[in-house]
Amino acid sequence: SYEVTQPPSLSVSPGQTTTITCSGDELGTKYTSWYQQKPGRSPVLIIFDDNKRPSGIPERFSGSNSGNTATLTISATQAFDEADYFCQTSDRSTVIFGGGTKLTVL
Amino acid sequence: QLQLQESGPGLVKPSETLSLTCTVSGVSIRSPRYYWGWIRQPPGKGLEWIGNIHYSESANYNPSLKSRVTMSVDTSKNQFSLELNSVTAADTAIYYCATAEGTPARYGMDVWGQGTTVTVSS
Numbered sequence: 001s002y003e004v005t006q007p008p009s010l011s012v013s014p015g016q017t018t019t020i021t022c023s024g025d026e027l028g029t030k031y032t033s034w035y036q037q038k039p040g041r042s043p044v045l046i047i048f049d050d051n052k053r054p055s056g057i058p059e060r061f062s063g064s065n066s067g068n069t070a071t072l073t074i075s076a077t078q079a080f081d082e083a084d085y086f087c088q089t090s091d092r093s094t095v096i097f098g099g100g101t102k103l104t105v106l
Numbered sequence: 107q108l109q110l111q112e113s114g115p116g117l118v119k120p121s122e123t124l125s126l127t128c129t130v131s132g133v134s135i136r137s138p139r140y141y142w143g144w145i146r147q148p149p150g151k152g153l154e155w156i157g158n159i160h161y162s163e164s165a166n167y168n169p170s171l172k173s174r175v176t177m178s179v180d181t182s183k184n185q186f187s188l189e190l191n192s193v194t195a196a197d198t199a200i201y202y203c204a205t206a207e208g209t210p211a212r213y214g215m216d217v218w219g220q221g222t223t224v225t226v227s228s
Contacts, residue, residue: 001170033214034214043145044218048213048216049212049213088153088210088215089211090210093166093211094155095155095211097145097152097153
């Protein structure tokens with residue numbers, strides 16, 4: 001079965017750029033979405049169709065997808081961005097989530 | 107504004123059937139634009155897709171759960187439902203219903219319910 005892999009955790013300083021990867025075989029040929037989840041809250045869609053932002057999502061969040069890796073980039077990371085981030089893709093009508101990346105903003 | 111609300115028992119006994127309902131408000135569940143889905147999250151763990159359903163299409167299920175899962179749509183109540191049979195402690199999780207405007211693969215799930223905690227225990 002198809003799988004995608006994310007780093008379990010990442011730490012950045014406020015103001016820095018955060019890069020979270022999601023890796024899978026030929027992932028660039030599939031669509032990827034990204035979700036942000038804060039403790040005790042439901043996930044929030046922040047990127048869909050590889051690089052599109054739903055209304056209300058700040059421009060600081062951007063996405064790309066090529067080769068075997070999809071990337072979520074957060075520019076000028078803020079303490080408020082501290083959360084778990086999940087990538088999502090699909091293979092043969094099956095939706096697949098990455099294991100999630102816990103972002104700590106120190 | 108589209109909103110989703112999960113409901114169902116918070117405690118299910120091992121080997122029994124977990125049944126949850128998601129009530130949709132703000133849009134007709136018969137709208138061809140939307141796909142309706144269930145996702146779960148075991149305590150302290152990541153997200154696991156359970157399945158999606160469109161009112162006019164057959165459901166798609168996670169292969170690892172397919173033998174135990176049934177999803178259905180009730181257009182008269184504007185609800186969709188999840189049944190998971192033969193549950194074990196491994197099915198203990200927060201269960202979310204969610205929707206995608208377009209195929210979830212491309213458009214992601216942009217509206218989620220608040221989630222409901224289901225514990226499997228005798």
